Amino acid sequence: MDNDTRTLLNLTDLHLNFPHHWLKYKVIKNVRVAQISCTLSYTPRACPNCGVINRGQILKYGFYQAKYKYGQFRAQPLVLLVKTQRFQCPDCHTTFNATSYLFEKQRTISRDLRREVILQLTRIQTIKDIAHDLFISEASVQRVLLDLADQYKLNLNYLPETLCIDEFKSMRSAKGKMSFIAVDGDQSCLFELLEDRRLCSLFKHYQQFTRQARCRVKYLVMDMNAAYDQLVKTVFPCAQIIYDRFHIAKYLNDAMNHVRIHVFNRLRKGDSAEQKQARRLKRYWRLFLQDRENLSTKVYYEGRYFNRVVNSIMILDLMLAYDQELRATYNFIQSLKRAYNQRDFTTFFQLLKLRPDSVSHYTIHRCQVLARY
Known part of the structure; x- marks a missing residue:
């Protein structure tokens, strides 16, 4: 392998030696994998176990085959088959392996591939997609993520206002x-x-x-x-x-929706005319939750439920006439929402303490709970 190819693949460790035919292709699980063969060998300076300086007494003790996933090249997975040198120290009677800055100890993915995983984790995508794109397992991506979490140090001296x-x-x-x-x-x-x-x-x-x-x-x-x-x-x-405003508005809308569903369940068990009214309540349920000022005044022909020219306000008024409790509750909820949207909190809290006639008991109870907050 020439120097330009080494630089292109970032295999710049001088201790890596490549044979004449260093590239082979192999089909693994119906995927064409590019395999690069190389040998990792050098003369160690000292024994990493006992620390004795090598004066020629550390012996070369054979090789073992290591396989490292190296990412992808031209949308094909790349694997390094590294024939790694083993050494034996006669002083401490232990063996150790040759190492390279390209690989981590007891890891099957290279450092470059690990950096690519970290880069992919900064983007909005799932772990499964990252593993599929880089031709590695989901567990490998999760291990990289857990390693990053262990390295994160929380600043215990800062909290936002x-x-x-x-x-x-x-x-x-x-x-x-x-x-x-x-x-x-x-x-x-x-x-x-x-x-x-x-x-x-x-x-x-x-x-x-x-x-x-x-x-x-x-x-x-x-x-x-x-x-x-x-x-x-x-x-x-x-x-x-x-x-926050969202949960307060949602709290009021839930109270309104509860009353609408209660009226719907009563009407759907009646005669054909009441059943038709129930279907209207189910079809146009969103109108009860919107602010009356935001309802559309655009006129159109509605032929399925009303068979006449109507707009959103007319449809809502027709449905409110089905039940007195429904109308009273709707007007009360609209008053609360109008005061809250206009930031008239004095009026808002005064309305919460009221108990208007014809308003459902459920709505009164919900307002009392909201007033406690």
Whole structure:
């Protein structure tokens, strides 16, 4: 192998010797694999076990065949068949192998391939796709990922002033069935991911941070999970809980949807006219959850459920006339959402404490729970 080919393949270790016919192709599991044969041999300076300097007493003790995956070249997997020299030290009566900076000890993938795996892990793709593209196993990619995780050192002296936390479904093997995510609200970037979302794990993790770092957190943005309140009182003494707008809007929409489903279940058991009304409630359920100001006023002909020219507001008003409790609940929820969207929090909290007539008991209960937060 000439010097240019060595440089192209990054096989620049001078201790690697290549025969005249160093490239062969072999089909393995219906894949054409390019195999490069070489010999790794040199005169060691000292014994790595006892440290004695080699003055000619360390003997060459045969060879053994090592196989290293070397990535791909022109969309074909590349494998190095390295005939590695073995040595014997007469002073400590041990044997050792020749080494190269191209390979890691007790690893079947080369350092260059490991760097390629790390580069692929920085992109948004699955471990399975990375393993398929680089012609290695998924376990090899996972081992590289775990090695990177072990090298990561957490800065225990820093926590952002605004910390947004939530839970999400990650993997089946995750402890506690759900994982934990924290986002830096100041820089709008991911702060950390934790495998376990349970309080015992969160306490143990955040207690590692210094008290100065924990006191630096001023705002903790979260959903309405009562369990996280204990985390704030114990770990973040100076933090103020803020419930994000999405979960508050979702909380109100769930109350509205519950009443709509209750009316739908009652109507679908009635006569044919009521069953038709139930089908309308099921078909146009999104109109109940949208803000009335955002409904479309564009007129069109609806021939399946109404057989007339209508728009979104007309359809909603016709459906609200089916039940007095449905109409009252809808108007009450819209008042709450309007006050919250306009940031009129005084009116918003006053409405939460009210108990209007004809509004469903479920909605009243949900508003009382929301007022406690």
